[in-house]
Amino acid sequence: MLEYAGYALVLFSLGMYVVLDGYDLGVGMLSLAARPERRREYGEIVATAWDANESWIILVGVVLWAGLPGVYAVVVPGAYLPLIVMLFSVILRGLGLEMQSAAGGYRRGWALLFGGASLATTVCQGLVLGAVLTGPHQRNGTFHGAALDWFSPYSVLCALGLVAVYLLAGAAWLQDKTEGRARTGVRRTGRSLLLVTAVMAVVLGLGLPSADPQQLHLGQPVRAVLFWLAVAAAVAAGAVAWSGFGRRPDWRPFAAVATMTGCGLAGLAVLTLPVVVPPGLSVHQAAAPHSSQLFLVLGVGLCMPFVLAYNIYAWRSFRGKYADPVESPLPPLPTRAQSPMAAPSSTGPLRTVARRVLLVMLGIVATALSQDVFGGVSPVIGPIGVTVLGCAALAAWITGDRRDRRAGYFDADTEAETVS
Amino acid sequence: MASPTVVELSRWQFAITAIFHMTFPALTVGLSVLLAVAYTVHVRTGDPLYLQIFRFWKKIFAVGFGLGVVAGTVMTFEFGLNWGTYAHAVGPVIGVTIGMEVITAFFLEAGFIGLMLYGDGRIRPRTMALASWMVAFGTLLSTTWILSANSWMQDPVGYRKVDGQFHAADWTRILLNPAFAHRFPHMLLAVLISAAWFVGGISAWYLVKNRVQAQPMARRCLSLALGVLGVLMPVQLYVGDGTAGFMGEHQLPKLEAFEGNWTSDNNGYNLLVIPDTGKGENRFHVEIPRLGSVIAQDLGGTRTTPGLLQTPPAERPNMWTTFYGFRAMYFTALLMFGTAFAGVVLRVRRRLFHSPRFLKWMVWMTPAGIIAITGGWIVAETGRQPWVVYGQLRTADAASGLTAPEVAASLAGFVLLYVTLLAIWARYIVRTVKAGPEALPTGPASPDASEALVA
Numbered sequence: 090m091l092e093y094a095g096y097a098l099v100l101f102s103l104g105m106y107v108v109l110d111g112y113d114l115g116v117g118m119l120s121l122a123a124r125p126e127r128r129r130e131y132g133e134i135v136a137t138a139w140d141a142n143e144s145w146i147i148l149v150g151v152v153l154w155a156g157l158p159g160v161y162a163v164v165v166p167g168a169y170l171p172l173i174v175m176l177f178s179v180i181l182r183g184l185g186l187e188m189q190s191a192a193g194g195y196r197r198g199w200a201l202l203f204g205g206a207s208l209a210t211t212v213c214q215g216l217v218l219g220a221v222l223t224g225p226h227q228r229n230g231t232f233h234g235a236a237l238d239w240f241s242p243y244s245v246l247c248a249l250g251l252v253a254v255y256l257l258a259g260a261a262w263l264q265d266k267t268e269g270r271a272r273t274g275v276r277r278t279g280r281s282l283l284l285v286t287a288v289m290a291v292v293l294g295l296g297l298p299s300a301d302p303q304q305l306h307l308g309q310p311v312r313a314v315l316f317w318l319a320v321a322a323a324v325a326a327g328a329v330a331w332s333g334f335g336r337r338p339d340w341r342p343f344a345a346v347a348t349m350t351g352c353g354l355a356g357l358a359v360l361t362l363p364v365v366v367p368p369g370l371s372v373h374q375a376a377a378p379h380s381s382q383l384f385l386v387l388g389v390g391l392c393m394p395f396v397l398a399y400n401i402y403a404w405r406s407f408r409g410k411y412a413d414p415v416e417s418p419l420p421p422l423p424t425r426a427q428s429p430m431a432a433p434s435s436t437g438p439l440r441t442v443a444r445r446v447l448l449v450m451l452g453i454v455a456t457a458l459s460q461d462v463f464g465g466v467s468p469v470i471g472p473i474g475v476t477v478l479g480c481a482a483l484a485a486w487i488t489g490d491r492r493d494r495r496a497g498y499f500d501a502d503t504e505a506e507t508v509s
Numbered sequence: 510m511a512s513p514t515v516v517e518l519s520r521w522q523f524a525i526t527a528i529f530h531m532t533f534p535a536l537t538v539g540l541s542v543l544l545a546v547a548y549t550v551h552v553r554t555g556d557p558l559y560l561q562i563f564r565f566w567k568k569i570f571a572v573g574f575g576l577g578v579v580a581g582t583v584m585t586f587e588f589g590l591n592w593g594t595y596a597h598a599v600g601p602v603i604g605v606t607i608g609m610e611v612i613t614a615f616f617l618e619a620g621f622i623g624l625m626l627y628g629d630g631r632i633r634p635r636t637m638a639l640a641s642w643m644v645a646f647g648t649l650l651s652t653t654w655i656l657s658a659n660s661w662m663q664d665p666v667g668y669r670k671v672d673g674q675f676h677a678a679d680w681t682r683i684l685l686n687p688a689f690a691h692r693f694p695h696m697l698l699a700v701l702i703s704a705a706w707f708v709g710g711i712s713a714w715y716l717v718k719n720r721v722q723a724q725p726m727a728r729r730c731l732s733l734a735l736g737v738l739g740v741l742m743p744v745q746l747y748v749g750d751g752t753a754g755f756m757g758e759h760q761l762p763k764l765e766a767f768e769g770n771w772t773s774d775n776n777g778y779n780l781l782v783i784p785d786t787g788k789g790e791n792r793f794h795v796e797i798p799r800l801g802s803v804i805a806q807d808l809g810g811t812r813t814t815p816g817l818l819q820t821p822p823a824e825r826p827n828m829w830t831t832f833y834g835f836r837a838m839y840f841t842a843l844l845m846f847g848t849a850f851a852g853v854v855l856r857v858r859r860r861l862f863h864s865p866r867f868l869k870w871m872v873w874m875t876p877a878g879i880i881a882i883t884g885g886w887i888v889a890e891t892g893r894q895p896w897v898v899y900g901q902l903r904t905a906d907a908a909s910g911l912t913a914p915e916v917a918a919s920l921a922g923f924v925l926l927y928v929t930l931l932a933i934w935a936r937y938i939v940r941t942v943k944a945g946p947e948a949l950p951t952g953p954a955s956p957d958a959s960e961a962l963v964a
Contacts, residue, residue, distance in 0.1 A: 137627045140578050140619035147615060150585045151608040158600025158674075165589030165596070166909035172586060173919040177926055180579040184930065187575035188937065191568060232593060236915045380677040381601035385608055392612045399620045399643075406624055406632050416564070416629055420557040421950040422725060433859050452850050456843065459746035465806030475747045482739030482853050489856040490732055498862060499558060499729050501949060502721060 092376035094386045095156030096365065102152055104354050106145035108258065108347045113139050115259020117182065117207025118252070119278075120200065128200040129189060134266045134411045136190045141400055143179070148389075155385050159375025160365050166232040167225030168217040168239045175213035182206035208252070215251035219244020223300050224367040243293075243300035250289035254350060257282040257330075261343035264334065266411045276335025279342060283331055290323075290353065297360075312359060319356035323349045425497035511594075511908035518916040519591035519908050522923055524890070526583050528883055529927045533577030535882045538648040539704020540570045541618075543733075544625070545641040552634045557949060561726050565946035566708070571626050572937055576930065578619065585611075591916065593909030595897055602668060602675045602683060603658050610654030617647030649697070656696050660688035662898050663889065664759050675898070688759065691752040692889075698745040699885065702738060703878020706845065709734030710875025711942050713868040723945050728862055731871070735852035735861070742849040746842060756892075760899060762820040763892030766831035768801070769794065770816035776802040780836075784828040789818055823895070830891040837884030841877050848874055 113135035120131035135142075154161040165172060185202030192199065220239035225232055260282055264275040307313050330345035363371045376382060435441070457463070458474035493499065511519075544563055551559035585607070589596040596604070624632060624640040632640070667682030668675045677683055708730050715727035757764035769779035771790050778800035783793040799810035806812075817825055848870065855861045897904040 137623035140575065140622050141616070143578065143582065144611065144615045144619045147582055147585050148608075148611050150589075151604060151611050154589060154596055154600050155604030155608040158597045158604060161589045161600060161604075162593040162597035162909075165586060166591075166593040166911060169590055169909075169911055169915055169919070172590060173922065176583045176586060177922060179582055180576075180926065180930070183575045183579035184933065187572045188933070191572055191937070191941075232910055236912050377601040377604070378671070378674075378676040380680070381605050384677070384680055385605050388605075388609050389612045392616075396612060396616045396620065400616070403620055403623050406628065414627055414630060419561055419564075419947055419949050420555075422557050422561075433863075448854060452847060455743065455850060456746065456846055459743040459750070459846070460804060461747060461750050462803055462806060462808070465808060471747060475743050478743040479740045482736075482743070482849075485853050485857050486732075486736035486739060489859075489861070490736065492859070493728070493732065493861075498732075499725050502724055 091379065091382040091386060092156075092372045093363075094390075095152070095376065095382050096372050098386065098389060099149060099152050099156060100354065100358055102145050102148040104351050106142070106149055107254070107354065108350050109138075109142040109145060111255045111350065112258040112262040112343065113142050114207045114211050115255040115257065116262055117186075117204050117259070118211065118256055119259045119263065121204035121208070125195065125197065125200075128204070129195045130267075130411065130413075131263075132186050132189050132200060132203055133413075134263070136186060137407045138404070139183075139186060141403065143183075152385065152389065155381060156377055157365060157372065157375040158377055159370060163225055163227040163232050163366055163370060164217075164221055167227070167234055168220040170236065171213040171216040171220070171239055175210055175217070178206040178209035178213060182210060211252050211255050212248045215248030216240070216244045218251060219247035219300075221366055222247065222297065227366070227370060241300070243296055246289070246293055246296065250286070250293050253282060253286045253289050257286050258343070258346050258350070261330065261334075261346045265339045265343050268410050272339070273335070279334035280331060283327060283334070287327060307360070312362075315359045316356050319352045319359060323352035323356070326352065422501045425500040425502065511910055512913060513905070514913045515911050515916055516905050516908045518913060518920050519911075520904065522591060522916065522920045523587060525920075525927065526580070526587060526923055527890075528886070529931070530577065530580040530584055531882060531886060532879050532931075533573050533580060534648065534652070535700055535703045535879050536707055537570060537573045537577055537704075538645075538652060538700040539702075540566055540573070540708070541641070541645040541648045542701065543704065543708060544570060545638070545645040548634075548641045549638045552638050558725055558729055561946050561949055562730060565726065567626060568941050569938060571622075572934070574618075574622060576934060578615075581615075589909075591909055591911070592897070592907050595902065595907035598673055598902055598907070599662075599675050599898060602661065602677055605677070606654055606658040606661070606684065610651055610658075614647045614651035614654060617650065618644050619647075621647070652697060652700060653693060656693045657684050657686070657689050659889070660692050661686050663692070663756075663893060664688035665898050665901055670901070675901075688755065691748070691755045695745070695748045695752045695885075698741055698748060699878065699882050702741055702745060702845070703882055705734040705737045705741070706874050706878040707876070709738065710872050710877075713871035714875075714942065715945070716862060717865065717868050717872060720945055722948050725949070726946050732856075732861070735849065735856065738845070738849040739853040739856075742842075742846045746846055749842065760893065761815060762817065762824060762826055763831065763888070765815050765817040765820060766826045766828045766892055767835035767888055768814045769828060769832040770814050771818050773816040773819060774813050775816070776810055776813050778804060779832075782828070782832060784832070786825075786828065789822075826892045826894045831888055834884045834887030834891065838881045838888065839884075841881040841884065845874070845877050845881070 116131050116135050120128045123131055150161075150165075153164075181202055185199045185204075185206060189196055189199035189203060216239055219241060223241050223243055225238060226234035257279070260275055260279045264272055264279065267275075307316065326345045326348040330342045330349065333341035333345055361367070363373065365372055365375055377385070436444075455474075455478055458471065458478065461471035463470040463474070544566055547559045547563040547566070550556065551563060588603075621640040621643040625637065625644050628637050628640060661683055664687055665675070666686050667677065667679035669678045670676070712727040712730040712734065715723040716731065720727070753764070753767075769782040769784070769791070771784070775796070777796035777798045779794050779796045781793075781795040782791045784790075785792050801814045802810045802812035805814065817828060851867060852861065855864055855867060861867075893899055895903050895905065897907045
C-alpha cells in the first residue's frame with residue numbers, strides 16, 4: 090500500500106506544479122504577445138511566486154527518485170535531450186525574469202528571454218510527457234533506448250497540448266491580477282484557449298490507445314466509473330471557466346482551470362494504474378524498499394501542511410490586483426557633529442618594525458594553534474587556544490564597534506568632509 | 510553499461526554544473542543571514558542605516574538566489590539524467606535525504622523569498638523580519654541536508670545492500686553519519702565566511718574609492734564582516750584540520766593524494782608538485798622540510814606522510830586535482846586567516862578605516878571564500894574517486910546508458926550557458942556596486958550620536 094502513497098505524493102506534487110508553474114509559464118508565454126509596455130508588468134506579476142512554484146517540480150523529481158527509483162532511472166535518461174533543453178530554458182527564464190525585475194525599467198532583451206524561455210520550457214515538458222506515455226525502452230530497471238526515442242508524433246501533440254493548457258492557466262491568472270485593457274481582452278483569449286485545450290484533450294485522449302503500448306482497462310467497472318467521473322468534473326469545470334472569463338469574480342476562471350487540470354491528471358492516473366511507465370513498469374516494481382517509502386511518506390507528508398500553509402500565506406499577502414510596489418523612502422541618518430575623523434598619529438620607524446615582527450610571529454603562533462599542531466603535546470591546547478583566539482576577536486569586535494559608533498563612524502559625513 | 514567516454518563526459522558535466530551551482534549558495538547563505546540580521550536590527554532600533562544595508566544587499570542577493578535555484582534544479586535532475594544506475598542504487602538513501610531537503614528547506618526559502626523581496630509596504634515590518642529569518646533558516650537547513658547526503662557518500666554507514674541497491678537499515682546513522690559530524694560544521698563556517706569576504710571586500714571598495722553616499726554603510730558592513738571573520742577564521746582552521754584528519758583515517762587515498770606524496774617517507778610539506786601518474790612519482794616538487802610532520806602533530810619532525818603507492822593503482826584518485834584543489838583551499842585559508850588577524854589588530858589600534866593598503870587588499874580578497882570552497886569541493890569529490898559511494902559503487906559503473914554525442918552536446922551547452930551566465934552575473938554585481946546604495950537623506954547634526962542610536 091505504501092508504494093501507492095509514494096505514487097500519490099508524486100501525482101500531488103505534479104498536479105501542484107502543473108497548476109502553479111503552469112500559470113507563470115503561461116503568463117510568460119502570453120507576455121510575448123503583449124505590448125512592450127505591459128511585458129514588464131507580466132514578469133512582475135509572477136516574480137513574487139515563481140521560486141515557490143518551481144520548487145514543486147524539484148519535489149516531483151526527488152520524490153520520484155526516492156519513492157520510485159525504478160521510474161526515475163528509466164524516464165529521466167530516456168528523455169535526456171528534452172530534459173536538458175528544459176533545464177537550459179528554466180535557467181534562462183529565471184535569468185530573464187530576475188534581471189528584468191532588478192533592472193528597474195523595461196528591458197526588451199530580458200523580457201523576450203523570459204517569454205521565449207517560458208515557451209521552450211513548456212514545449213520540452215510536453216515532449217517529456219509524450220515520451221513517458223509512449224513508453225521508453227527499458228530493461229532491468231534502466232533505460233536501454235536510443236537518443237531520439239522521445240520524438241514521436243504523439244509527443245509533439247503532447248507538447249502542443251501542454252502549451253494550450255499553460256496558456257489557458259496564464260490567461261486565467263492574468264484576469265485575476267490585472268485591470269483595464271489586459272483584463273477586458275482576456276474574455277476572447279480565454280475562451281478561444283479553452284476551445285483549443287478541449288480539442289487537444291480529445292485528440293490526445295483518442296490517440297492514447299494507439300500511442301500507448303499498454304492495455305487501457307476501461308472494461309473494469311470501478312476504473313471506468315472513476316475515469317468518467319474525472320472527465321465529467323473536468324467538463325463541468327471547463328463550463329465554469331467558459332462563463333467566468335471576463336466576468337467578476339476574477340478568481341473564478343483560474344479556480345476552474347486548476348480543477349480542470351487536476352481532474353485531467355487524476356483521470357490519466359486512474360486509466361493507467363498500477364502502471365507508471367508503459368509498458369508494464371508498475372508501482373510495485375519501481376518502488377523503493379519499505380524503510381525509504383515510510384520515511385519519505387511520513388517526512389514529506391508531515392511537512393506538507395506547513396508548506397501549504399505558508400505558501401497560502403504568501404499568496405494571500407499578494408492577492409488582488411497587481412500594483413507597482415512603492416518603496417518608502419529611507420529616513421534621514423544623523424550627521425556627525427564632531428570634527429573630521431583622523432587616524433591616530435604614527436609611531437617611529439624602529440617601533441613600527443619591531444611591532445610588525447612581533448605581530449607576524451604572533452600570527453604564526455595563532456595559525457599553529459588553529460591547526461592543532463600542539464595536539465601532540467597535549468590534546469587540549471588546540472581547542473582552548475582556538476576558544477581564546479575567538480573570544481579575543483569577539484571582544485575586540487564589540488569594544489571596537491562601540492568605540493567607533495561613539496566616534497560617529499557610522500553617521501553621515503559632514504559637509505566639510507564631503508568636499509575634502 | 511555506459512562507455513568510458515560517456516562516463517568521462519558525464520563527470521565533466523557534473524563537475525561543471527556542481528561548481529557553478531556552488532558559487533551561488535556560497536554567497537546567498539551568508540547574505541541571507543546578513544539580511545535577516547540587518548532587517549531585525551532596523552525593526553528593533555529604527556536605525557535607517559540598517560534599512561539601507563538591507564535594501565542594497567537585497568539587490569545582489571535576489572539575483573544570486575534566483576540563479577542558485579535554477580542551477581540547483583539542474584543538479585536534482587542530473588542525478589538521474591547522467592547517473593541513472595547510481596540513482597537507482599542510492600535512491601532509497603540519498604533520494605530520501607534530498608527529498609527531505611526539498612520539502613523542508615527549498616520550500617521554506619522559496620515560499621518566503623517573495624515576501625522578503627517584494628513585501629515592503631504589503632506586510633508588517635515584523636512579518637518581513639520573520640520572512641527574512643525563514644529564508645535564512647531555509648538556506649542553512651538546505652546546507653545541512655545536502656552535507657548529510659554527500660557525507661554519506663564519502664563514508665557510507667547504516668545500509669544493507671540488496672541486489673546492488675542500498676536499503677536503509679538505520680536512518681539515524683545514515684543522516685548523522687560520522688563524516689557529517691566533521692564536514693557539516695566545516696561547510697557551514699565556509700559559507701558564512703565566504704559571504705563575509707564578499708561583503709567586506711565590496712565595502713572596502715567603497716572606502717578605497719571614497720564614495721560619499723556609501724561611507725556609513727561601507728564602514729558598518731566592513732566592521733561587521735571583519736568582526737565575523739576574526740571570530741570564525743581560527744575556528745574554521747581548527748575544524749578543517751579535524752576534517753582532514755578524519756579523511757586521513759577513513760579515506761586514506763584522498764589524504765595521500767592531497768598531500769602530494771607517492772612514497773611514504775616524506776616528512777616535509779609539499780608546496781608544489783608535478784606528478785607523473787604513470788610512473789608513480791613526482792617529476793618535480795618543492796617542499797618545506799619537516800613541516801609535514803609538524804602539521805601531523807609531531808613537533809620533532811620525524812613523522813612521515815603516507816604516499817599514494819600504498820593504494821592499488823585501480824583505487825587511486827587523481828593527484829593533480831586533489832593536490833591543487835587542496836592547495837587552493839588551504840593557501841587561500843591562510844591568506845584569509847592572516848587578513849582577518851590583521852583586521853583584528855587594526856581595529857584594536859583604531860586604524861581599521863584609515864589603512865588604505867589594508868582596504869585595497871580587502872578588495873582583492875572579495876572572492877577568497879568562493880575560491881576556497883570550490884577548491885575544497887574539488888578535493889572532496891575527486892579525492893573520493895574512483896568511487897562514487899566510497900568503497901561500494903564505482904563511478905564507472907554508475908552512469909546512464911546514454912550515447913556520447915548526447916552527453917557531448919549537453920556538456921557543450923552547459924559550458925556555453927554557464928560561462929555566459931557567470932559573465933552576466935559578474936557584470937550585474939559590478940554595476941549594482943558601482944550604482945551604490947540608495948541615497949540617505951542626512952538629518953540634523955545630533956549633539957550626541959551614541960545616545961540617538963542606542964535608543
